[in-house]
Amino acid sequence: MKYLIQLALIFGLCLVGDVISLVLPFTLPSSVISMLLILVLLFSGLLKEHSIAESADFMLKNMTFFFIPPVVGILRYSSLVQSIWWQLLVVNLISLFACFAASSWTVVLVQFVQKKIGEKQHA
Known part of the structure; x- marks a missing residue:
């Protein structure tokens, strides 16, 4: 319940x-x-x-089960996907590196802010 x-x-x-x-x-x-x-x-x-x-x-x-319907929907348009597969690959690679860079810089920024806060508290 x-x-x-x-x-x-x-x-x-x-x-x-x-x-x-x-x-x-x-x-x-x-x-x-x-x-x-x-x-x-x-x-x-x-x-x-x-x-x-x-x-x-x-x-x-169990998040993978939530992605099954969209994948099945994509498979219905397999001929379209086959005609533009390289464009999808390029977009996915660019977004992969953009997400990696954004995540990395976010970690660097948070560590910088935490360091400044720590220095301020000890001063």
């Missing part, structure tokens, strides 16, 4: 994100809104991590 309540809470927040996305005068994916909503609720203390932890862990451990 605990898992159903946690899933209902997570999906309820996703539904709220859908409603907010429909009301906004600009386009913003409802999944992004839902994640931001959960983040705000966690930081504010209105939502406790233990309230959704087990169901969230379960969904993360």
Whole structure:
């Protein structure tokens, strides 16, 4: 029963994100809104991590099942994919290196900020 309540809470927040996305005068994916909503609720203390932890862990451990429908959809258009495979490969390689660079520089920036905060506290 605990898992159903946690899933209902997570999906309820996703539904709220859908409603907010429909009301906004600009386009913003409802999944992004839902994640931001959960983040705000966690930081504010209105939502406790233990309230959704087990169901969230379960969904993360089984995330590959959530990608099956999109892959099947792509397979339906295999002739199109075969005609532009090299373009897809180039885009994927560029995005791979861009994500790697962004992640690396984020780590460097966070370490720099932590070092400055540490120096400020010891001074």
